[in-house]
Amino acid sequence: MKRNSIVFAAVAAWALAANFAGAGSVLIRNATVHTLVANGPLDGTDVLITDGKVVSVGKALTAPAGATTIDGTGKIVTPGLFGGLTYLGLDEIGLEPTLDDPEVKLGQMRPEFDVTPAFDPDATSIGVNRAGGVTFAAVTPTSAGKEGSIISGQGPIVTLDGAVLAGSQGLYIDLGADISELTGGSRAVQYMLLKQAFTEARTPNLVLADDQRLLTPAGRQTLLAYAKGTAPWVFDVDRASDIRQVLALAAREKLRVVIAGGAEAWRVAPELAVAGVPVILDPLEDLPANFDGVGATLENAARLDKAGVSVAFSFVDPESHNIRTIRQAAGIAVAHGLPWEAGLAAITRVPAEIFGVADRVGSIEAGRPANLVVWSGDPLEVTSVAEQVFIGGKLEPQVSRQTELRDRYLEKLRQNAAR
Amino acid sequence: MKLRSLLFILGFFTACAAQPAKPTKPEPVPPIAISANPYPSTYHAASSAPTFIQHATVLTGTGERLDDADVLLVDGKISAVGKSLTAPAGATVIDGHDQWVTPGIIDVHSHMGASPNPGVRGNDDGNEATSPSTANVWIEHSVWPQDPGFTTALAGGITTLQILPGSANLFGGRSVVLKNVPSATYQGMKFPGAPQGLKMACGENPKRVYGVRKNQFPSTRMGDVAGYRAQWIEAQEYLRNIEAYEKKVAAGDKDAKPVTRDLRLDTLAAALKGEVLVHMHCYRSDEMATIIDLSKEFGYHVVAFHHAVEAYKIANLLAENHICGAMWADWWGFKMESYDGIQENIAMVDAAPGGCAIVHSDSEEGIQRLNQEAAKAMTAGSRAGLKESPEHAIAWLTANPAKALGIADQTGTLEAGKMADVVVWNRNPFSVYALAEYVFIDGVLEYDREHPPAKPRSDFYLGQPAAPGVTP
Numbered sequence: 001m002k003r004n005s006i007v008f009a010a011v012a013a014w015a016l017a018a019n020f021a022g023a024g025s026v027l028i029r030n031a032t033v034h035t036l037v038a039n040g041p042l043d044g045t046d047v048l049i050t051d052g053k054v055v056s057v058g059k060a061l062t063a064p065a066g067a068t069t070i071d072g073t074g075k076i077v078t079p080g081l082f083g084g085l086t087y088l089g090l091d092e093i094g095l096e097p098t099l100d101d102p103e104v105k106l107g108q109m110r111p112e113f114d115v116t117p118a119f120d121p122d123a124t125s126i127g128v129n130r131a132g133g134v135t136f137a138a139v140t141p142t143s144a145g146k147e148g149s150i151i152s153g154q155g156p157i158v159t160l161d162g163a164v165l166a167g168s169q170g171l172y173i174d175l176g177a178d179i180s181e182l183t184g185g186s187r188a189v190q191y192m193l194l195k196q197a198f199t200e201a202r203t204p205n206l207v208l209a210d211d212q213r214l215l216t217p218a219g220r221q222t223l224l225a226y227a228k229g230t231a232p233w234v235f236d237v238d239r240a241s242d243i244r245q246v247l248a249l250a251a252r253e254k255l256r257v258v259i260a261g262g263a264e265a266w267r268v269a270p271e272l273a274v275a276g277v278p279v280i281l282d283p284l285e286d287l288p289a290n291f292d293g294v295g296a297t298l299e300n301a302a303r304l305d306k307a308g309v310s311v312a313f314s315f316v317d318p319e320s321h322n323i324r325t326i327r328q329a330a331g332i333a334v335a336h337g338l339p340w341e342a343g344l345a346a347i348t349r350v351p352a353e354i355f356g357v358a359d360r361v362g363s364i365e366a367g368r369p370a371n372l373v374v375w376s377g378d379p380l381e382v383t384s385v386a387e388q389v390f391i392g393g394k395l396e397p398q399v400s401r402q403t404e405l406r407d408r409y410l411e412k413l414r415q416n417a418a419r
Numbered sequence: 420m421k422l423r424s425l426l427f428i429l430g431f432f433t434a435c436a437a438q439p440a441k442p443t444k445p446e447p448v449p450p451i452a453i454s455a456n457p458y459p460s461t462y463h464a465a466s467s468a469p470t471f472i473q474h475a476t477v478l479t480g481t482g483e484r485l486d487d488a489d490v491l492l493v494d495g496k497i498s499a500v501g502k503s504l505t506a507p508a509g510a511t512v513i514d515g516h517d518q519w520v521t522p523g524i525i526d527v528h529s530h531m532g533a534s535p536n537p538g539v540r541g542n543d544d545g546n547e548a549t550s551p552s553t554a555n556v557w558i559e560h561s562v563w564p565q566d567p568g569f570t571t572a573l574a575g576g577i578t579t580l581q582i583l584p585g586s587a588n589l590f591g592g593r594s595v596v597l598k599n600v601p602s603a604t605y606q607g608m609k610f611p612g613a614p615q616g617l618k619m620a621c622g623e624n625p626k627r628v629y630g631v632r633k634n635q636f637p638s639t640r641m642g643d644v645a646g647y648r649a650q651w652i653e654a655q656e657y658l659r660n661i662e663a664y665e666k667k668v669a670a671g672d673k674d675a676k677p678v679t680r681d682l683r684l685d686t687l688a689a690a691l692k693g694e695v696l697v698h699m700h701c702y703r704s705d706e707m708a709t710i711i712d713l714s715k716e717f718g719y720h721v722v723a724f725h726h727a728v729e730a731y732k733i734a735n736l737l738a739e740n741h742i743c744g745a746m747w748a749d750w751w752g753f754k755m756e757s758y759d760g761i762q763e764n765i766a767m768v769d770a771a772p773g774g775c776a777i778v779h780s781d782s783e784e785g786i787q788r789l790n791q792e793a794a795k796a797m798t799a800g801s802r803a804g805l806k807e808s809p810e811h812a813i814a815w816l817t818a819n820p821a822k823a824l825g826i827a828d829q830t831g832t833l834e835a836g837k838m839a840d841v842v843v844w845n846r847n848p849f850s851v852y853a854l855a856e857y858v859f860i861d862g863v864l865e866y867d868r869e870h871p872p873a874k875p876r877s878d879f880y881l882g883q884p885a886a887p888g889v890t891p
Contacts, residue, residue, distance in 0.1 A: 095623070095754040125752060240885065264885060284784050286887075287536040287568055294537075294880075297887035321752035328791065331851030382794045382851045385802060402751070402761045409732050410803060413767055416735055 025050040026395065027063040028374060031072025036079055036349040036363040040341070047077060049370040052393030056366055068395075070374060070388060078344060078379050079362050080135025080160075080371040080391065082351040083323035084314025085172075085234070085260060085280060088126065088137045088158065089119040091320055102140065102318075105147035109197060111171060111226075112218040113153030115141045121162025125320045127400035130160040132324025133373040133386035136352070136361040140234075140318055143174040148182060150174055150190050151197070154222070157355045159371065161391040168357050170258070171226045174236040175246070177292045191245060197223060198253055229256050232354060234280070238263035239292035247275050258354055261285075261316055263293035266300045269307035278310035278354050283333035285316055301346065302337030311342065312351040331380035343380055369393065453680070458559060460609035462598055464861030469493045471506035472843060475515025480522040480817040480832035484810035490520050492839040495862035500833050518856065519848055521813050522833050523578025523840030525820040526786050527698070527745050528725050528779035532605070533558050533582055535566035536783060537879075546585030547592060548628050551637060552650050554617065555682035556592035558584045562605040567877040568783040573599050573866045575787035576842035576855040579610060581824055583618045583725075586700040587628040589637070589646045591618035593686055594698065596824055600860055601876045614825040616722075617690045619647070621701035621710065622756050644709060651717040654687035661688075696722045696825055698745075702756035704732035711740050723823040725779060727768070728760040734771035743775035743823045744768040747785070748792040748799075765793075765815065766800025766807065777823060778815045789816045794849035809849050838862075 026049040033045040035057060046061040047054060063069055087094075090101040101118035104110060119139055129137075136159045143152035150173055157168035175190050193214065200206055200215045201223035215223070226233060233255045235246045243259055247268075250257040259265055262279040265272060272279065286298045297303075301311050313330055315323065330343040338346075352362025361371050370393040377384035389396045470492040477485040479500060489504040490497070506512055534545035544561035547553040562582055572580065577599050584591035594616035597608040621643060630638020637643045660678045667675035689695040697714070701707050701724045714721050723743040724730060728751060730737060730744035737744055746768065751760025769776035778793045780786035793815050797807040821831025830838045839862035845854050858866035880886040 093752060093755050093758060095627075128751075266887075267885065286571055286787075287783055288879075290537045290539060294883050295885035295887050299887070319753060322749055325749065325795075328795075328851055332788070335852045335854060380851060382791050383798045383849060385798060405759055406731075406761045406763050406803060409734075409767065410763070413731070413734055413770060416772070 025055075025064045025067035026070065026370075026390070026393070027061060027067050028070045028072045028077060031075045031077045031374065033057060033077045033364065034079075034341075034344060035365060036345060037365050046072075047364065047370075047372070049390065049393045052369060054364055054366050054368055054370045054372075057364060072374060075387065076375040076377060076379060076384075077364070078373055078375065079348040079364050080373050080389065081133050081327055081347045081379070082312065082362065083129060083134040083137030083160075083320075084326055084351075085138045085140045085318050086314075086320045086323055087142075087318055088129075088139050088160075088320040088323070089121060089123045090115060090139060092120070092123050092125070094319055094321075102142045103148065104141060104153055107147045107149075108216075109149040109151050109193070109214045110216065110219055111151045111153060111197075111222040112216065113141060114169065115139055115153065115155045116164060116169075119156070119158060119164060121158075123320070124401045125323075126160050126162060128321070128402050129324045130389055130391070130396050131386065131398050131400050131403070133327065133375070133379065133389060134324055135160050135371045135373070135389065135391050136165075136357070137323060138170065138314075138351070138355065140170075140172050142318065143172075143179060143182070146181060148179075150179060150182060150193060157357050157361070159361065159391055161394065161396070163392075165357050165360060168355050170232045170234045170355060171222070172234050172236065172260075176237050176239060176242050177290045187242070191249070194249065198227075201227065227253060227255060229254060231256070231356070233257045234260050236260045237292075238289075238296075240264040240267040240295065242292070243268045244271065247271055247277065250275065250277070260314065263289075263300070264295035265309070266297065266303035266307075267295050269304050269309055272304070273308040278312060278350065279304055280312045280314045280351065280354070282316040283313055283329040283336075289316075298332065298336040301333040301342075305338055305342045310350050310353070311338075311346050312354055313346045327380050328382050331382070334380060340380065453685075458557075458606060458609075460611045461604065461606045462600065462602070462609055462611060464495045465863050467492075467495060467862040467864070469498070469507050469510035470513065470839075470859065470862065470864070471504070471510040472513045472515045472518075472520055472841075473504075473506070475843070476519045476847070477833065478519065478521045478810050478813040478848075479834070480814055481834065482810055482814065484808070489515075490833060490841065492841065492859060492862045495839050497833055497835055497837050497839050497841070499835055513843060513857065515843065517846065519844040519846065519853075520833070521576070521842050521844065521848060522817040522831055523842055523858065523860065524576040524789050524816050525824070525831060526572070526577055526580040526780050526789060526816075527723060527777055527820040527823050528781045529572075529580045529582055529783075529786055530585065530781070531568050531572065531580060531582055531783065531786070532562035532564060532566040534585070535563050536568055546587040548585070548587035551588050551625055551629055551635075551646050552590040552683060553584075553588050553592050554590040554650070554684075554686040556584060557595070557615075558582050558592055558618075559595035559605050559609070562595065562597070562608075564602050564605055564608060565878045567875070567879050568786070569599055569601075570876045571783070572786045573858055574855060574868070576790065576844070576848075576858055577786055578840040578842070578858065578860045578865075579821075579824075579826070579830060580786070581616060581698075583616065583698060586618070586620035586624045589620060589625050589643060590650060590683075590687070591620060593695065594618055596826065598860055600863075600865060610826065612826075612829070614694065614696050615689075616696045616698045616824070617686055619697060619699045621699065621706045622703060623754055624700070640706065644713065647713055648716070650687060651691070651713075654684050654691055655717070657681065657684040658688050658691065691717065691719050693720065696823070698723055698725055698823075700725045702726050702728045704729040707733060708736060711736070711742070722825075723775075723777065726757075726781070728757045728764065731761060731764045731767035732759075734768045734774055737768060738771040738773040738775070741773070741775070743777050743819060745777040745779040745820070745823065747781070748778065748795040762795065762799035763803045763805075765796035766803065766805045769815065770800070770805050775819050775822065776815050777819045779820075790844075790848040790853060791851055794851075797849060809847065812849065
């Protein structure tokens with residue numbers, strides 16, 4: 001595969017076969033194409049895919065010999081969607097301890113923890129959500145639980161063909177009320193511990209007793225690497241005052257930060273805009289889960305966008321099974337004031353930019369891998385469906401564990417069988 | 420069925436006991452004075468001017484779609500629905516061009532007020548997880564009417580909702596049906612005359628809460644079923660003892676010893692008599708089939724399986740037994756018993772002859788847009804080759820939940836004489852962009868999107884500098 005991705009040995013054979021099957025060209029004709037790089041939609045436009053990449057986007061393109069043609073008349077083509085900050089490939093079944101890998105419970109601050117080796121490309125939720133038009137997602141650790149840490153660890157961006165995108169890691173930090181039991185009961189301790197972690201990372205010869213030290217040598221190296229400013233520090237915070245603390249920390253330590261959750265981010269919108277800090281928010285969050293979110297509103301995205309803040313979407317509960325509904329969440333943000341184009345960008349281009357993978361996912365442009373979806377209609381509308389999903393130029397099957405269950409029992413229903 | 424007739428007789432005698440003692444009997448031993456309604460509803464709809472919604476697309480909830488039609492609300496009731504009606508003098512007129520009108524949306528599965536926002540410890544009142552059978556608790560005693568979720572649900576067209584205890588226990592307790600109106604007390608929201616429900620739970624939750632966490636009974640599904648049976652046996656015995664006592668009293672036995680009253684068995688006995696409606700949290704098809712047999716063993720009826728993620732596997736069985744499925748559109752995989760969830764579940768339960776599908780929320784987020792959940796279910800059904808239409812699907816969130824709650828004669832459809840619980844949408848409600856413009860409850864305009872009240876409805880937001888403003 002020519003793509004800049006790490007393919008695990010477990011899926012290498014499958015991926016190669018898939019690539020072979022996708023060889024040749026596909027021409028999508030006469031669709032409305034949202035490239036996310038051009039200004040606005042391109043009507044009556046063709047997209048030509050060859051050898052896994054978008055070769056051309058334009059009017060009346062010529063199909064190469066042997067190309068498969070898809071009639072896009074009345075259809076909408078967009079980049080494949082971002083599923084958000086998820087446990088994709090980590091939680092085949094959420095409540096089962098043997099199938100639940102996002103948590104580290106070592107009772108230590110271990111920023112070197114990276115969930116990537118636990119990612120299972122055969123997770124059934126990958127096929128289910130891919131059929132719903134999701135083609136990439138962040139796979140994230142979590143700090144939940146008393147034996148965790150405010151620094152949860154790292155996670156990559158994956159595409160929903162099971163590939164992990166190289167160089168896409170983010171570092172995840174959780175602050176605020178939902179984690180105060182981890183830090184001696186006070187959220188002020190959270191900032192104290194972060195400050196000490198930076199001191200340890202930046203002071204190579206610092207001598208500390210074992211019981212006073214927060215980080216392992218590998219942990220110090222991880223923090224230093226992220227402190228160089230290339231990879232994002234994703235801070236899960238909701239309260240306006242915590243968002244301001246994070247902005248101050250970012251300025252002091254010169255970090256590239258992203259706010260996740262951000263229930264009250266709209267109240268800090270001007271500061272976020274000036275600092276150029278994007279927000280990955282849940283468009284459905286309009287109730288105070290706790291007192292950190294008293295300001296939660298369905299207009300969060302619209303107000304941030306208006307203030308010039310980059311907005312991406314994720315569900316606040318980072319499970320993996322139903323991330324296909326992220327486009328519905330985007331539609332709800334649009335119904336509450338966000339421009340439609342910003343709603344689509346929030347689940348395509350913007351998250352790709354946040355995680356440094358915009359050259360591979362989140363847009364449709366000649367020379368880039370063909371990760372795109374042909375929709376029956378408006379992709380943000382609940383009555384539209386993904387008709388064709390391409391990842392790396394390969395037409396993904398619209399078959400999943402769920403379609404097989406459906407087909408088995410539809411037949412039974414038709415036969416009027418009671419049991 | 421011997422058992423059924425016995426229960427009927429028992430029911431007859433206990434019903435008699437509730438009547439005032441007859442003056443002709445000499446010095447009767449007073450029966451245990453049990454109030455049938457100790458926490459009565461104090462809800463009364465405010466008076467309202469007639470409202471005339473004209474030239475709208477109307478989904479009646481009875482399967483009909485009327486284009487360019489009118490709906491007239493008078494004195495809190497639906498007065499007329501049809502074409503070219505005339506507005507009475509003094510009526511408030513709403514121009515319904517491009518707007519859609521539906522019955523008020525009803526959610527059969529909410530924990531609003533009992534597990535409210537903000538979800539702090541002091542507000543956590545939804546699950547009495549201290550014993551596998553807490554049929555003695557009533558969820559209404561947990562409901563905090565200031566839960567801001569009532570307001571956001573109203574913005575989604577919710578006019579009536581059932582608050583259920585959580586699913587930690589085999590028998591969780593009694594439910595309450597509320598009108599979604601502002602009040603400082605839950606009694607001020609209580610749907611007048613609506614029967615209470617009994618929340619029961621199958622499967623993983625009771626196993627996890629008692630077996631896994633506390634090493635107590637039940638720790639298995641067979642333990643769950645043994646637990647239900649033991650409770651129902653006790654309830655039958657309780658009814659028999661009450662009957663024996665009442666017979667003695669009727670015969671003038673002054674030494675008759677009254678049966679010691681037991682709140683838990685009161686609830687179970689009321690469920691056996693059909694006075695309290697049984698709502699069963701159950702995911703797997705095999706467990707639902709077991710529960711259907713169980714209900715026949717003890718002679719009660721399950722009105723709805725809630726969550727019912729595998730209902731599509733036994734859609735015909737549910738229909739034959741007149742049991743509704745109350746379901747999500749697409750949730751799955753968050754626990755083992757939800758692993759087989761599919762997007763066609765609602766449409767397939769609906770497609771069985773006589774099937775009763777309900778879209779439920781179990782979520783303060785989902786309750787705000789049951790219309791969209793129904794739209795997704797319709798879309799999945801259509802794609803699977805099933806016949807779907809807005810005029811039919813609207814019943815999944817109006818008429819069918821009203822039926823399961825035992826209030827179908829009062830609300831759930833736009834029929835003359837019913838409560839004027841009505842939503843006016845800015846477009847076809849089966850859309851992500853659809854918003855409720857107006858929500859009427861008993862003819863009173865409770866929600867007006869363009870003209871929100873000056874202050875938030877929930878006391879919680881008053882004086883909070885962070886409050887997002889009155890737009891929910």
